[in-house]
Amino acid sequence: SQKIEQNSEALNIQEGKTATLTCNYTNYSPAYLQWYRQDPGRGPVFLLLIRENEKEKRKERLKVTFDTTLKQSLFHITASQPADSATYLCALDPTGFQKLVFGTGTRLLVSP
Amino acid sequence: SAVISQKPSRDICQRGTSLTIQCQVDSQVTMMFWYRQQPGQSLTLIATANQGSEATYESGFVIDKFPISRPNLTFSTLTVSNMSPEDSSIYLCSVEDRQGGGLTTNEKLFFGSGTQLSVL
Numbered sequence: 625s626q627k628i629e630q631n632s633e634a635l636n637i638q639e640g641k642t643a644t645l646t647c648n649y650t651n652y653s654p655a656y657l658q659w660y661r662q663d664p665g666r667g668p669v670f671l672l673l674i675r676e677n678e679k680e681k682r683k684e685r686l687k688v689t690f691d692t693t694l695k696q697s698l699f700h701i702t703a704s705q706p707a708d709s710a711t712y713l714c715a716l717d718p719t720g721f722q723k724l725v726f727g728t729g730t731r732l733l734v735s736p
Numbered sequence: 737s738a739v740i741s742q743k744p745s746r747d748i749c750q751r752g753t754s755l756t757i758q759c760q761v762d763s764q765v766t767m768m769f770w771y772r773q774q775p776g777q778s779l780t781l782i783a784t785a786n787q788g789s790e791a792t793y794e795s796g797f798v799i800d801k802f803p804i805s806r807p808n809l810t811f812s813t814l815t816v817s818n819m820s821p822e823d824s825s826i827y828l829c830s831v832e833d834r835q836g837g838g839l840t841t842n843e844k845l846f847f848g849s850g851t852q853l854s855v856l
Contacts, residue, residue, distance in 0.1 A: 658843070726778045727827075
């Protein structure tokens with residue numbers, strides 16, 4: 625069956641450290657993968673998109689990698705801050721029509 | 737970017753009643769998407785709403801339970817009908833990010849803030 629898996633346990637890290645979140649997928653062959661941030665009571669907000677022919681993409685303190693062999697994407701936040709505390713969702717588009725399928729998300733807690 | 741206004745932001749409803757959720761976008765968009773996020777779960781696509789045609793529903797969702805209207809390119813409604821406690825969830829509308837007069841998609845989605853629905 626098709627699955628997108630993210631670590632359901634919250635990730636607790638100290639301010640200043642690098643947070644690494646994992647997204648694994650099964651039985652999909654996505655052309656790209658996206659990461660979103662969701663705060664309580666809010667809708668998801670787009671962060672980064674990485675295509676199948678890209679190994680890595682960066683945006684300020686964010687970095688995403690995409691390994692189509694391992695069927696895995698890693699999402700890194702360097703120099704993390706308490707304001708980075710949120711739930712992070714990965715998503716992919718199996719159909720090519722923006723009908724995104726989302727992982728369950730990983731909650732990140734950054735302590736001062 | 738697109739700014740999406742969704743209302744109500746939350747509601748508490750009685751079993752057997754219906755609730756209509758409105759989604760207003762500040763620009764014209766071809767496709768609007770309705771998602772559900774059950775407690776502790778991921779977002780699940782309910783249906784795609786295109787202006788001028790019937791909505792397209794995903795597996796497990798039917799029009800009788802979730803009727804959708806799309807009267808123009810900036811507005812859509814989702815109705816949750818004959819509600820039961822299992823319908824308690826967050827409902828989110830979203831739109832795709834298009835540029836160049838709608839000719840090119842940037843693949844990402846913009847989301848409204850969601851409607852928190854509790855059914856007693």
